[in-house]
Amino acid sequence: MEKSKNSSVWTEVGYEIFAAEGIDGIQVERLARILALNKSGFYHYFGDLEGYCDELINLHKSKADLYLAEVATINAIDPDYFNVIVKHRIPVLFHLQLIRSQNNIMFYKTAEKIDEQEGILIGELWSDYLGFRDHALAMRYFAIVRDMLYARLSFRNLTFPGLRDLMTEAKAVMQQITKNDAHAEV
16 A cells, blocks of 8 residues: 555656656656655655556546546537536647557557547537537547647647637538538539
8 A cells, every 4th residue: 555655656647747748748757856755765656657657547547437427427519518627728739649658559449449539538528519410420530630639739729729629620610511411412
């Protein structure tokens, strides 16, 4: 129990750094300096950087479970889903960094699995938000929009207004495409 309590200090700080900077921000000496602890404690708890990353992933899975549980209770994309994303800002940004680390299979697979769970939870709401009856098409578009968000999101713009602007833009693009398709058929 004591090890868990002490090691959590290291993982919580590392989690926030990873969310902001990705794996490149994780350096043992830097963590020790921020925590005002001896870096030997890091090696005692985690063995090496790989062991530490395993613990960061475990922490992320726990935080993602909380996030997904809250997503499961929402009634609408706007404002409910946006509010959940903003509320879970650090885990969302950590997740974004996992996606950006495609060369690390463990990171990428963890993110993929969580994305899949989220897609299942919001599928109907996303279709309703877009005004689509074709659920499969709506979810294909959601994957594209999510990737666009991952490319654009940062600590600076992950706010409710920023998120709403990005999602409203994505919705408007799809509505314009649908409108143009309808006119072309006539």
